Amino acid sequence: MPKRWNxxxxxxxxxxxxxxHIRVRxxxxxxxxxxxxxxxKKRSWIREGDTLIVVPWSFQDxxxxxxxxxxxxxxxxxxKNHYI
Known part of the structure; x- marks a missing residue:
């Protein structure tokens, strides 16, 4: 789960x-x-349509x-549990 305080x-x-680099919504x-x-990068492949956890940069939004x-x-x- 994403850490909201972070x-x-x-x-x-x-x-x-x-x-x-990937364009994410x-x-x-x-x-x-x-x-x-x-x-x-070394552990898993990311494909289009995958659900991710991201952290926006503080100096470039x-x-x-x-x-x-x-x-x-x-x-x-x-x-199913209404998190997304």
């Missing part, structure tokens, strides 16, 4: 831009350019870091 939020992957309605952190990718069963559970 400004984390849900997002959906829209477009793969290459070079570890955040839950607050803003489209940002997301950067895949090295920890995530149009960019963010991608922290986590949810698997399809996890997304189904989140929708």
């Amino acid at each position: 400004k984390e939020q849900f997002a959906s992957a829209d477009t793969l831009l290459g070079a570890n 955040c839950i607050d309605g803003v489209t940002r350019m997301g950067r895949i952190k090295g920890k995530i 149009e960019k963010c870091d991608i922290l986590y990718r949810y698997l399809p069963p996890q997304v189904e559970w989140l929708r």
Whole structure:
């Protein structure tokens, strides 16, 4: 779950831009350019339509870091329990 005190939020992957960058649509309605952190880059592939946890940058609101990718069963559970 996103930590609200750390400004984390849900997002959906829209477009793969290459070079570890993805255009994401955040839950607050803003489209940002997301950067895949090295920890995530080595562990999982992110595809268009995936549900993610992102943290917007404090000094550039149009960019963010991608922290986590949810698997399809996890997304189904989140929708069933009205988190997204």
